[in-house]
Amino acid sequence: MGKITILEETTRKPISLIGRRSAICYGSDITDDKKNYRRGMDCIKSGHGRSFEYVNVEMIIDSYSSRVIREYYTHIAGAPTRLQSSTRYIDYANKGFGFAVPPKIKANREALSLYCGVMNYINEQCAILENDYNIPKEDVANLLPLGMTTKIVDKRNLRSLVEMSHVRKCSRAYWEFQELFYDIENELSKISDEWKWIVDNLFVPKCEFYGKCTENNSCGRKVRD
Numbered sequence: 557m558g559k560i561t562i563l564e565e566t567t568r569k570p571i572s573l574i575g576r577r578s579a580i581c582y583g584s585d586i587t588d589d590k591k592n593y594r595r596g597m598d599c600i601k602s603g604h605g606r607s608f609e610y611v612n613v614e615m616i617i618d619s620y621s622s623r624v625i626r627e628y629y630t631h632i633a634g635a636p637t638r639l640q641s642s643t644r645y646i647d648y649a650n651k652g653f654g655f656a657v658p659p660k661i662k663a664n665r666e667a668l669s670l671y672c673g674v675m676n677y678i679n680e681q682c683a684i685l686e687n688d689y690n691i692p693k694e695d696v697a698n699l700l701p702l703g704m705t706t707k708i709v710d711k712r713n714l715r716s717l718v719e720m721s722h723v724r725k726c727s728r729a730y731w732e733f734q735e736l737f738y739d740i741e742n743e744l745s746k747i748s749d750e751w752k753w754i755v756d757n758l759f760v761p762k763c764e765f766y767g768k769c770t771e772n773n774s775c776g777r778k779v780r781d
Contacts, residue, residue, distance in 0.1 A: 557656065557735060558705075560743040561616040570611040571596035573748040577610045581683075581696055593750075600758070611714035615743070616707065617736070621656035623702035624732040631720045636712030643697035649682035654705040656732060675701065714754070721759035727775040 558734045567573050572589060575596030579586045585593065590623035599607045617625070625640065655675050661667045682699050685691040698700070723729065724737045741759055745752045774780040 557732075558620040558739060559616075559618045560739045561618070562743050562747060563614040563616065563709075565612060565614045566744075566747065567611045567613070567714075568748055569593075569626075569750050571600065573611055574599050574607045578604070578607050600754075605715050605718075608715035608718060609713045612711070612715065613717060613744070614709070614711045615740070616709055617740075618707040619654060619705045620736055621703050621732060622700075622706045624656070624730065625706055625708060625737055626732060627733055628708075628736070631716055632714075636710065636716055638708050638710045640708040641706045643700060644694040647693050648700060648704070649679070649686040649693060649696050652679055653700065655703045656703065656705060657703075658765060659731060675703065718758050722762040722765050723758065725761040726763070726771070727777065728759070728765070728771060728773065 572592045573596070575592035575598075576586045578595055578599050582595075584591070584595070596607075602643050611650065617628070629638070632644065657668065657671065678699055680703060682696045685699075686693055686696045721737060724733045727734075737759075741755045745755045761777075762771075767778070769775075769778045769780040770779070
């Protein structure tokens with residue numbers, strides 16, 4: 557549904573970078589690539605999460621709903637930052653807006669028709685307010701729904717993404733966030749073998765990380781504590 561674009565500022569060899577940064581504090585040689593990689597793996601397996609924060613991830617997250625992006629913003633560990641499409645300056649009333657469709661609505665023809673009808677009605681009324689009544693687009697934007705798709709430029713580090721995976725890969729997470737995180741994983745895996753290892757081994761739901769379920773309403777994948 558959405559699209560993830562990994563920007564060039566993203567660290568290409570995250571495990572090796574972790575090893576190089578750690579080597580400085582150990583008084584070790586940082587010029588040997590193989591030693592840097594081994595040292596980085598040791599930091600990861602030892603759970604030295606602070607070293608993960610040196611790995612930079614910058615990406616464009618496009619065409620996901622404003623609702624899921626609001627949830628995305630709750631992951632603030634490691635001082636991430638982001639910019640989002642403006643509802644003050646972009647003329648959505650006349651340009652129109654895309655919107656996310658939940659799977660259960662998409663699977664029901666009548667529900668889908670009703671849902672899309674409501675979205676189109678909102679767009680039509682926004683255009684009337686702006687064009688016929690000369691209401692500023694920044695005021696008309698208050699009618700825009702959370703299901704409207706948006707675009708952000710996001711910057712965060714590896715530690716933030718690892719901790720995000722524990723919550724958002726859980727089967728009880730909001731469906732769109734699960735899709736969003738899967739898309740992030742898919743694009744990061746393409747960067748390098750080091751990223752693929754991280755995606756395959758560190759991005760796991762909390763039950764895999766803790767070895768047990770910590771949710772009150774468990775899906776049953778792991779025994780609840």
